[in-house]
Amino acid sequence: MAETNNQNLINNENLSEDKLSSPDFSQISETPKKSKFKKNLFIALRVLAVVLVFLIILGAILSFVYYNNFKQANNLALQAKANLELAIHKMVNREFDEAATLINQSNLQLTDAKKLLDEVILVRHIPYIATQIKAVDKVLVSGIKLTDSGERVVLLIHDITEPLQNESITYASISPAQKKEILNKIVESEDLLYEVQGQINEAVIAIDSIPEDKLVKPLREGVSPLKANLPKVKDLIDHVLPMLQVVPKLVGFEEPETYLFLLQNNHELRPTGGFIGTYGILKLQDGEIKEFETDNIYNLDKSAQPILQEPAPEPIAFYLEQKNWALRDSNWSPDFPTAAQKALYFYKEENRILQELKEQGQEIKGDSDTVITDTIPYQPVDGVIAMTPEVIEEILKLTGPVVVNGVRFTAENLQEELEFQVGRRYYEQGIAKSERKEIIKKLADEIKLRIFGVPLHQAVDILQIAYRSLDQKQILIYSKDPQLQQMILERGWGGAIKDAPGDYLLVVDSNLGSLKTDQFVDRFIDYSFDWQGEDLVAKLVLTYKNNADFTWKSTRLRSYTRVYVPAGSQLTSSSGAMQNDKVRDREGTPGEVEISQEYNKTVFGAFISIEPNETGQLIFEYKLPEQVKQQIEQNYYSLLVQKQPGVVHNLTLALDFDKTIESALPAELETEWFNTSYQYSMPLNQDKLILIKF
Numbered sequence: 001m002a003e004t005n006n007q008n009l010i011n012n013e014n015l016s017e018d019k020l021s022s023p024d025f026s027q028i029s030e031t032p033k034k035s036k037f038k039k040n041l042f043i044a045l046r047v048l049a050v051v052l053v054f055l056i057i058l059g060a061i062l063s064f065v066y067y068n069n070f071k072q073a074n075n076l077a078l079q080a081k082a083n084l085e086l087a088i089h090k091m092v093n094r095e096f097d098e099a100a101t102l103i104n105q106s107n108l109q110l111t112d113a114k115k116l117l118d119e120v121i122l123v124r125h126i127p128y129i130a131t132q133i134k135a136v137d138k139v140l141v142s143g144i145k146l147t148d149s150g151e152r153v154v155l156l157i158h159d160i161t162e163p164l165q166n167e168s169i170t171y172a173s174i175s176p177a178q179k180k181e182i183l184n185k186i187v188e189s190e191d192l193l194y195e196v197q198g199q200i201n202e203a204v205i206a207i208d209s210i211p212e213d214k215l216v217k218p219l220r221e222g223v224s225p226l227k228a229n230l231p232k233v234k235d236l237i238d239h240v241l242p243m244l245q246v247v248p249k250l251v252g253f254e255e256p257e258t259y260l261f262l263l264q265n266n267h268e269l270r271p272t273g274g275f276i277g278t279y280g281i282l283k284l285q286d287g288e289i290k291e292f293e294t295d296n297i298y299n300l301d302k303s304a305q306p307i308l309q310e311p312a313p314e315p316i317a318f319y320l321e322q323k324n325w326a327l328r329d330s331n332w333s334p335d336f337p338t339a340a341q342k343a344l345y346f347y348k349e350e351n352r353i354l355q356e357l358k359e360q361g362q363e364i365k366g367d368s369d370t371v372i373t374d375t376i377p378y379q380p381v382d383g384v385i386a387m388t389p390e391v392i393e394e395i396l397k398l399t400g401p402v403v404v405n406g407v408r409f410t411a412e413n414l415q416e417e418l419e420f421q422v423g424r425r426y427y428e429q430g431i432a433k434s435e436r437k438e439i440i441k442k443l444a445d446e447i448k449l450r451i452f453g454v455p456l457h458q459a460v461d462i463l464q465i466a467y468r469s470l471d472q473k474q475i476l477i478y479s480k481d482p483q484l485q486q487m488i489l490e491r492g493w494g495g496a497i498k499d500a501p502g503d504y505l506l507v508v509d510s511n512l513g514s515l516k517t518d519q520f521v522d523r524f525i526d527y528s529f530d531w532q533g534e535d536l537v538a539k540l541v542l543t544y545k546n547n548a549d550f551t552w553k554s555t556r557l558r559s560y561t562r563v564y565v566p567a568g569s570q571l572t573s574s575s576g577a578m579q580n581d582k583v584r585d586r587e588g589t590p591g592e593v594e595i596s597q598e599y600n601k602t603v604f605g606a607f608i609s610i611e612p613n614e615t616g617q618l619i620f621e622y623k624l625p626e627q628v629k630q631q632i633e634q635n636y637y638s639l640l641v642q643k644q645p646g647v648v649h650n651l652t653l654a655l656d657f658d659k660t661i662e663s664a665l666p667a668e669l670e671t672e673w674f675n676t677s678y679q680y681s682m683p684l685n686q687d688k689l690i691l692i693k694f
Helices: 002-021 036-092 096-118 127-161 176-188 190-208 217-250 298-308 314-319 327-332 336-359 389-399 414-428 438-452 456-471 482-490 626-633
Strands: 257-265 275-285 288-296 383-387 402-404 407-409 475-479 503-511 521-532 535-546 557-566 570-575 594-598 601-610 614-623 636-642 649-656 663-665 677-684 688-693
Touching: 036 096, 036 127, 096 127, 127 176, 127 190, 176 190, 176 217, 190 217, 217 456, 217 475, 217 482, 257 288, 257 336, 275 327, 288 298, 288 438, 298 327, 298 336, 314 557, 314 601, 327 336, 336 383, 336 475, 389 414, 389 438, 389 456, 402 438, 407 414, 414 438, 456 475, 475 482, 503 521, 535 557, 535 601, 535 626, 557 614, 570 601, 601 614, 626 636, 636 649, 649 688, 677 688
Parallel strands: 257 383, 503 636, 521 649
Antiparallel strands: 257 275, 275 288, 383 475, 402 407, 503 557, 521 535, 535 614, 557 601, 570 614, 594 601, 636 688, 649 677, 663 688
């Protein structure tokens, strides 16, 4: 029975194979069904076609409904633009009343255009069109705020300049009484100007939020100039406003102010900007320079220094072999208020000593032991103003070249030519070494005339030079008046070492016997850290590339460098420190890092020397203190990097937090967003604050 069943199964399998191998298609009597996918695709296409037709019809209806709104809004915007252009022309011609009226008309036209656009509702939900309309909205909002501000500012300018009828009037031609009246009106308008500042800030935010790359070409071309120019307007008013309370006091509008003036040559870098080769007395009254006398600083230092016998800081004593301190080296502290007070001390004490020598009938010796008959008469001062020659370069860009003693000074050759005149040319001309810096005084007198001769419409350019120099620490100010000094520090013009709740970094290089080599040196700061177990370990690499040759004004770089980091930081390793340069230490003995505490900071100090056309590095590794670790644990991090006056380092940050970064200011490149590290490079041309949230 089993055999029979098996045979039947085999026969059935053979039969199935025969049937599958040769099907009889002639028996199929109905058409094959379409695939389900093709059928669904056909239905979808038909639905899409219907939707497109509907959208076209809807678009045509909406275009018809809103056509007048778009057309009228466009016409109003064009009229507003024309009125603004005419207003600018009127302002140039000092027709301020007419300019204010035109700006007011422009404001009304932009407001009406915005109302018309607000009525356009339905199409705002269509993605591409919505982007364009939102952009126009923001442009109109910005225009309304700017014209509202502009009208009031123009009326203020009219009120201020109304007494000054002459179009070619200059600062020098305005009487002291007129200057006081102008200043009083500006100060009285402080509330208005702060309100204007707020409106400009809102306008900048609105314009910055427009996605320029998604706009149609005509709209994009309209937005681009606003994005380029609005920040400049904001920058101007942001800097002018802080000056309103401080400048009148500084320049002697309330009462005359007398300052000890220090010219710091940043080609020979020192902690607060450069070597003090020239000092002077600057007296300001009613916004005018009433007195400005300068002299070679060695004429004051030379005879007084060995008598005063003030012990010099150890690095100056060792690397310059100069055991006694003097005014020319008074800026050893990188904290300018401290350095300024030391300068005032030396100025007073050295003058006292010279006066005693005169009374005793003894000779006074100046530069190179040249006997001098007199120095600048001593007088009490109210503060200190220090600046680098870079400020003069910026002024020469505005005023044009100046000729002094047959020498043509330009923005491009100023420092080089000055160094040549006071470093070598004086000897060829038979000028005594003690008098070799007389040319600086003559240059200052000529530049003063040029500045005060600048037409009033260029006053903004002078202000820009002033606040840029203050921001970049090319000008530093100290006042003995506590109230005025506080205002100076609040605005960041005092060169003070600041407190920081989180991470902190300040690199201070001091040229000790390198001639004027610093102008040829490229400087790089690379700061990084990462977690090593429970410790947050930082690594600071300072790279110096000496591009100089051996000449009369350049040589090997000899720098005593101090690094200021958060208090409580612990140095774990270092490299690159030297005992001295290769001439004074032929064996190349490694130097030691000096660790100290100052200004609520931990300080690492080391000496390094780099030969011409060579590169050197100082490297410090250290554990950051608990305060920085706690910030990160609380999902927040701040780093204040302060700039040394007189120099621009190239700063690179590579900070690994082991936490995903949510936001950062300044922002990284978009490709670096939302990871655990912060990568950023920038020129350190002013103090920088980095803020990060996790």
